[in-house]
Amino acid sequence: xxxxxxxxxxxxxxxxxxxxxxxxxxxxxxxxxxxxxxxxxxxxxxxxxxxxxxxxxxxxxxxxxxxxxxxxxxxxxxxxxxxxxxxxxxxxxxxxxxxxxxxxxxxxxxxxxxxxxxxxxxxxxxxxxxxxxxxxxxxxxxxxxxxxxxxxxxxxxxxxxxxxxxxxxxxxxxxxxxxxxxxxxxxxxxxxxxxxxxxxxxxxxxxxxxxxxxxxxxxxxxxxxxxxxxxxxxxxxxxxxxxxxxxxxxxxxxxxxxxxxxxxxxxxxxxxxxxxxxxxxxxxx
Numbered sequence: 139x140x141x142x143x144x145x146x147x148x149x150x151x152x153x154x155x156x157x158x159x160x161x162x163x164x165x166x167x168x169x170x171x172x173x174x175x176x177x178x179x180x181x182x183x184x185x186x187x188x189x190x191x192x193x194x195x196x197x198x199x200x201x202x203x204x205x206x207x208x209x210x211x212x213x214x215x216x217x218x219x220x221x222x223x224x225x226x227x228x229x230x231x232x233x234x235x236x237x238x239x240x241x242x243x244x245x246x247x248x249x250x251x252x253x254x255x256x257x258x259x260x261x262x263x264x265x266x267x268x269x270x271x272x273x274x275x276x277x278x279x280x281x282x283x284x285x286x287x288x289x290x291x292x293x294x295x296x297x298x299x300x301x302x303x304x305x306x307x308x309x310x311x312x313x314x315x316x317x318x319x320x321x322x323x324x325x326x327x328x329x330x331x332x333x334x335x336x337x338x339x340x341x342x343x344x345x346x347x348x349x350x351x352x353x354x355x356x357x358x359x360x361x362x363x364x365x366x367x368x369x370x371x372x373x374x375x376x377x378x379x380x381x382x383x384x385x386x387x388x389x390x391x392x393x394x395x396x397x398x399x400x401x402x403x404x405x406x407x408x409x410x411x412x413x414x415x416x417x418x419x420x421x422x423x
Contacts, residue, residue, distance in 0.1 A: 141367065141420050143413055144172030144200070146347075146382035149405040152391050153178040159191045166197050168410050172378040175238070177203040180228035185235050192236065199236055200345065200378060202243035202287075202318075203229045210248030211268035212261040212296060219268055222248075226272040226284075234280035240377070241276075242285040242318040242345045245269075246306065247296040249289075250394060257296050265296065266309045273312040285318035285344035290326040298327045300334040304342050316344025320382070321361045325351045331362055335369035346370070348379045348416055354401030355408050356381055357415025367423045381412050 145165050151158040154175055165173045173192075177183050180203065192199055203226075205211065211222040226245060233241050246265050269284070276282045288303050297303050303317040317338045321331070328334040335343065348366075350359040357363060370379075383405060384391050392398075402408035 141370075141416075142171050142376075142378045143169075143348075143416060144174055144198075144378040144380040145170040145409050145413075146174040146176055146202070146380055148176045148382055148384050148388075148391070149409050152384075152388040154183065156184040156187050159184075159187060162188070162191045162197050163195045164406070166195055168406065169413055170409075172198045172200060172380065174242075174378075174380045174382065175199055175201045175236075176243075176382075177201055177229055177232060180225055180232060183232055185232050189236050199238050200240040200242065200380070201229065201233050201236070201238045202245075203241065204244045204249045205247065207248045207251055210251050212247045212251070212265045219264060223268050223271050226268075227275050230272065230276045230279065230282050230284075233282045239281065239283060240285055240345050241282050243287050244289055244294065245284065246286045247294050250293060252295055255295070261296065262306075262309075266306065269306075269310045269315060270312060273310055273315050277312060277314055283314050283316055283344050285316045287318035287320055287345075287347075288323055288327065289320065290323045298323075300328065300337040304338055307342055317342050318345040318347070319343065320347035320349055321356075321363075321366065322347070322349035322351060322353055325361055331366045332369035332372075335366070335373060335375075338373075340373045340375065343370075343373065343375055343377075345377055346375070346379050347382045348412075349382055350412075352401065353383045353395070353397060355415065356412035357419060363416060363419045364422060367420050371423050379416070381409050381416075383408055
């Protein structure tokens, strides 16, 4: 099966701005077929300029976003939950304009919001209600699939494993909410890579990040990519596989993700070498 590999804008830019438009052509030049735009702030993202550059270069895209403590769908503060829905709707608008079919990421809770307790039924109900409103808006305005990213327990207490994410999608019940798997988080939380893929199945697996266990060069660590790719092939997954990592020089992002050392001379080198490794592994599937 031929996989479609992509790269995240985080490789080069912490907060994508108009000055970063060159990234689109660079991503194509080094062999990627898709760019994942990490939308740090939907209200300042240069949507029209990105749309024009994508058309000029001839590049496909998807989008991800990370909600904050001020835009947290599971906050006990109703105004913060309203702000979360508004921010997500703005992200959907961006996707519609760009023709991006996917909106992934930690889009169901404020990233880093931890209560030091297990998820509650009330939080679940708040999260489902907020996501349902956004998902219905996405259906009314276009054809965007919202994909919820399971991340590790140190970043959220809400969705850590595929099983919970599938349940969340089912409870939202709109048909356009799916699961976003990320190998970096999977190796910390799942019992099995193939098992997590099978739990989602083709019906619920919507998006994939192919990151190494240390966020270093994919294919040089502990992630069982051959097993993972075989499982993806088995269910007929046909979405993009995107490399995402961060440079230690990105102070806020690297600090939040606990990245203290460099894994390559540049983020671009990490992406290029990772792409070569992953393509070689994919050829064996």
